[in-house]
Every structure is written in C-alpha cells, then in structure tokens.
Amino acid sequence: MAEDAATDAASPDRVDPRVRRTRAAVLAAAAEVLASGGLGAFSLEAVAQRAEVARSTLYRHWSDREQLLVETVAEHGPMAEDPDTGRLRDDLIAAVGPFGAFLGEAPSRGMLLSMLAEAAHDPTVAAMQQRLTEQRRAVLRRLVDRALARGELPAGTDVEQLLDDLAAGVVHRAFVVGAPVDAAYLAGHVDRFLTIHGAGADAIGPRGA
Amino acid sequence: MAEDAATDAASPDRVDPRVRRTRAAVLAAAAEVLASGGLGAFSLEAVAQRAEVARSTLYRHWSDREQLLVETVAEHGPMAEDPDTGRLRDDLIAAVGPFGAFLGEAPSRGMLLSMLAEAAHDPTVAAMQQRLTEQRRAVLRRLVDRALARGELPAGTDVEQLLDDLAAGVVHRAFVVGAPVDAAYLAGHVDRFLTIHGAGADAIGPRGA
DNA sequence: TGCGAATGCGACGCTACCGTAGCGGAGTGA
DNA sequence: TCACTCCGCTACGGTAGCGTCGCATTCGCA
Numbered sequence: 001m002a003e004d005a006a007t008d009a010a011s012p013d014r015v016d017p018r019v020r021r022t023r024a025a026v027l028a029a030a031a032e033v034l035a036s037g038g039l040g041a042f043s044l045e046a047v048a049q050r051a052e053v054a055r056s057t058l059y060r061h062w063s064d065r066e067q068l069l070v071e072t073v074a075e076h077g078p079m080a081e082d083p084d085t086g087r088l089r090d091d092l093i094a095a096v097g098p099f100g101a102f103l104g105e106a107p108s109r110g111m112l113l114s115m116l117a118e119a120a121h122d123p124t125v126a127a128m129q130q131r132l133t134e135q136r137r138a139v140l141r142r143l144v145d146r147a148l149a150r151g152e153l154p155a156g157t158d159v160e161q162l163l164d165d166l167a168a169g170v171v172h173r174a175f176v177v178g179a180p181v182d183a184a185y186l187a188g189h190v191d192r193f194l195t196i197h198g199a200g201a202d203a204i205g206p207r208g209a
Numbered sequence: 210m211a212e213d214a215a216t217d218a219a220s221p222d223r224v225d226p227r228v229r230r231t232r233a234a235v236l237a238a239a240a241e242v243l244a245s246g247g248l249g250a251f252s253l254e255a256v257a258q259r260a261e262v263a264r265s266t267l268y269r270h271w272s273d274r275e276q277l278l279v280e281t282v283a284e285h286g287p288m289a290e291d292p293d294t295g296r297l298r299d300d301l302i303a304a305v306g307p308f309g310a311f312l313g314e315a316p317s318r319g320m321l322l323s324m325l326a327e328a329a330h331d332p333t334v335a336a337m338q339q340r341l342t343e344q345r346r347a348v349l350r351r352l353v354d355r356a357l358a359r360g361e362l363p364a365g366t367d368v369e370q371l372l373d374d375l376a377a378g379v380v381h382r383a384f385v386v387g388a389p390v391d392a393a394y395l396a397g398h399v400d401r402f403l404t405i406h407g408a409g410a411d412a413i414g415p416r417g418a
Numbered sequence: 419t420g421c422g423a424a425t426g427c428g429a430c431g432c433t434a435c436c437g438t439a440g441c442g443g444a445g446t447g448a
Numbered sequence: 449t450c451a452c453t454c455c456g457c458t459a460c461g462g463t464a465g466c467g468t469c470g471c472a473t474t475c476g477c478a
Contacts, residue, residue, distance in 0.1 A: 018424055018475065038330050039248060043465060054426045059467070110329030116384060117326040120319030121247050126387075133385060164381065171385055172377035175325060176342060178335075196405055227445065227454055252435060263456045268437070425474070436463075445454075 023061055025051045030072040035107035039114045042069060066124070073115045074128055076108070082139055088147035089203060092190050093183070095139055096170065100181030103174045113175065137163055147203075154198045165193050232270055234260045239281040244316035248323045251278060275333070282324045283337060285317070291348055297356035297412060301399050302392070304348055305379065309390030312383045322384065346372055356412075363407045374402050 029051035034042050044065055048055040062068040083094035102108045119126040144159050153162075169189045173179050191204050238260035243251050253274055257264040271277040292303035311317045328335035353368050362371075378398050382388050396415075403413050 016424070016476070022425080036330060038326055040327075044467090045465065054428095055466095056427080056468085057425060060424075064467075065465095106329060110326060113322060113326035113329055117247055117319060117322035120315060120322055121245060130387075164378075164386075167385060168377040168381035169373075171381050172373065175384070176376060176380055177373075178339075225446070225453070231455080253437090254435065264436095265438085265457080266455060269454075273437080274435095419478100421476105421478090423474105423476085425472105427472085428470095430469080431467100433466080434464090437461095439458100439460080441457090443454105443456080446452085448450090448452100 019061075022051075022053060022057060026053055026058060026061065026068075027072055027075055029053075030068060031076060031111060032107075034069075034072060034114055035111040038110055039118060042114075044068070069118075070124060070128060073111070073125070074132070076102075076111065082142065084146070086150075087203065087207060088143060088150075088152050088199070089190055089194060089205075090207065091143040091147070092140070092166070093186055095143060096166070096190075097183065097186060099136065100170055100174070100186055103170075104179070104181035106178075109174055109178075137167070140166065152199055152203045153194075157197055162193065162197050165196070166190070169193070228270075231260075231262060231266060235262060235267060235270065235277075236281055236284055238262075239277060240285055240320060241316075243278075243281060243323055244320040247319055248327060251323075253277070278327075279333065279337060282320070282334070283341070285311070285320065291351065293355070296416060297352060297359075297361050297408070298399055298403060298414075299416065300352040300356070301349070301375070302395055304352060305375070305399075306392065306395060308345065309379055309383070309395055312379075313388075313390035315387075318383055318387075346376070349375065361408055361412045362403075366406055371402065371406050374405070375399070378402070 026047060030042070030047045033046050033050055037046070042065075044055055044058050047068070048058055058068065062071065081095055081098070083091050085091050085094065103112050115125060115129060119129040140163055141159060144153070144157075144162060147153055148155075148157060148159070166189075170181055170186075173185065173189075174181055179185070187206075194204050235256060239251070239256045242255050242259055246255070251274075253264055253267050256277070257267055267277065271280065290304055290307065292300050294300050294303065312321050324334060324338060328338040349372055350368060353362070353366075353371060356362055357364075357366060357368070375398075379390055379395075382394065382398075383390055388394070400413050
C-alpha cells in the first residue's frame, strides 16, 4: 500500500517527486475540504478538484475514502513542540500556542470536531485520535516533570490533574465557547492554573514581574 | 408547517394522537440514528426505517432533512433542572448530573459532537447550539447566584469563570478523555472547583461532613 | 534520447439518497 | 355512522458519489 515506492529499489528514501508532490497536494486539499465543509463535504470528488488532481489518482495512493480521511487527520495531529525555556509558564505557552491557534480557528476547529464526531462511532478513527491525544499530552507532561524537578511546582503536584485542567480550558474555549485561543487567553489560563496548583509566585506571570 | 394542526380548530392544543405518536417516534429514531452512526448515517431512509414509519410520512411533518436534523438536536438540548437543595454543591450535582450522564454515554456523545461539528460550518446549527448552551448555562448561573446571596461563595467570586471551569471539566472528560461523567467524578470535580473558588469548608464535600 | 512510471481523462455500472406524487386503507372525532 | 385526516405503499425522475477500467500523455531519470 504505502510502501509501494519504498520496495522497488535499494534506496528506500527515494520517492518519485511526482508522487511526493501529489500526495502533499492531496493531503493539504483534503484538510481544507474537511475544515471548510465538514465530513459531509469530504468527497473524493471535492478533494481531487481542490488538489487539482484527477480523481482516479486518489485511488492510486489510497485504497478508499476512509483511508484518505484517516491519513488526513493524522497529519494534523501532533502540533506540539518541546521548547525548553527553563520556565514552566513559558514552556507551556510555547508548546500549546501553535496548537491552540490551530484549533482556535473555525476551519481547523471544524476539522478536529469532525474527527471527534467520527471517532464516537468508528474504532479506527477513535484509536488514532486517542494516540494523537496521548502524543500531545506526553509533550506537556515532559515540560511539567522538568518543572517539578526544578522545584517550580510543589512536590506532591498531581501532574495528570494539571494536564487535564490545562487541556480542559483550551478545549472548552475552542469547542463550546467558540472563541480564539490566542496568546492573551493562553497566558491568563496558564497563570491561573499554575496558581491553583501551587506554583511559586516567581513562576507566574511574565518573566521578571 | 408545524402549526398546521394548531390552526385548523379553535382548540390549539388538540393534536391528532396519530400525529403526536408519529412525531415522537420519528424524533426518537432520529436521535438514535444520529447517535449511533453520526451525521453520515443520518438519512431519512434510515430514520424512517428505525421509526417504523414510511419515508413519505417524514415529508408530511418536516420540509427536508435539515429541518428534521435541527429539531432532533433541539429536543436533546436543555437537560438541566433547577433544583434548590439549599446547598450549592448539591444543586450543581443535581443539575449537571443528568446532562453529564447523557453526554457521558458514547451514543449521545456522538450526537452532540456531530452537532458541534456541523455547527462549525452551518450558521443555523451554530445559532441553535449557542442558544442551547446559554440555556444550560443560565440554569447553573441561577444556582451560583443563589449561593452567592447565601454567602456560600466569597463576595468577589467570578461567576462566569466558575461556570467555565465547571463546564470545561465535564466537556473535556466526555469529549477528549471519553470517560463517563458519573456521580463520583462529578462530586470530585465540583468539590475541587468550589475549593478553588474559595467556598467555605462547610460548603464542600457530602453534607454534614 | 528513450524507457518506465505516474498522471490525466473520460467513461462505465452501481448504489444510496433525495424530494414528489397518487392511491387506497385505517384511525379519529363529531 | 360518517366525514375527515393521517398514514402506508409504490413508483418516479434526478443527483451525487463510489470504485474500476483502459488509453493517451507527461514527467523523471539514466
């Protein structure tokens, strides 16, 4: 399936540039379609047209609609970095920022919601969704663990609870309130939860404040 | 449209029991279809079959698919009571409990997610969704205001923030974690946020504890 | 320049669903 | 009982999307 190009020669990294181009264009187009029109608009016809690619070409790279949907969503999963500014607050803002901006916009929010909705009755999508969530969470957990080791947080801190609180606020704001997850919100949100979880006063607010 | 039966006679409440039965059966079936298969499975064919009703009958009560979808979702919106136990904690648990149980189950969770996904690119659904959310929020706001008047919460309490925190936790647990919003979770969640928001010690935990 | 692979194009049959229509039967209320 | 309303059934034309196929064309690479 996906390793067709990798098995035909001794150099597995060599991929026909046409293939690379086509796949990239299609996946980008698929994400756009999903974002703007939701699952209902996600037809191979629409994707092909947007990608300026023949519909038959899609079947040369993905076995069916489901396959393309899954891979499209998987592309837009991680969205988290692993900054190391030496200060938990700034690490969190740097890590969550891009992802928050992403799902704070209506189109991408629609895409993630479509995925969550699909996951509710499709084990394949649900498993992938679970995997992506854990992936993002792992990044944040690393940041928090480092801060804990530095003594920025009390020794008995419930890390999982902290991560839940952090994610809950962002998710609620994006999905329910429908407001942008911008820098100002994020800073306030992070500060609030650092306070709640007993971070020292010097760990909260803009650095040096 | 909907007031056909109401305008034909002097007694506006009288509705042909056959109509009442049919509408109820269809709306229930529609909710089931939406919950189990998501938006993709929400065809009039499927709804009619599940409701054990002729497809043509649907067109006698709803103008089109969209109409039926909106009314189906609107039926399952409020889900909030207005208990008055005299204690905020118990009020909140009583009010959120049924709704939490509803969206904690996979099928109904799927239904709400489908609606949210649709709302992301359909103004009609978005408006309705917004209305339902505010409706639920208003119930909770009333409880909190009462508690504030009773002195259960500090005078300067940020009520909207409290409501956000409450909703955020529930939404995150149901939609992202995918865990049931049961009584045990809810009690812990409410207690945590009452503590955070500075409620007196006697306002937290099981009554009398 | 020439070979092979990837793509474009158009067509095919198939399925599912939409929205409409008309007729006969059955339930409802006076 | 009788008129009226609602419903089941069947069929229709139309649209949209799926997945497949064969052939011509273009592109990448040696």
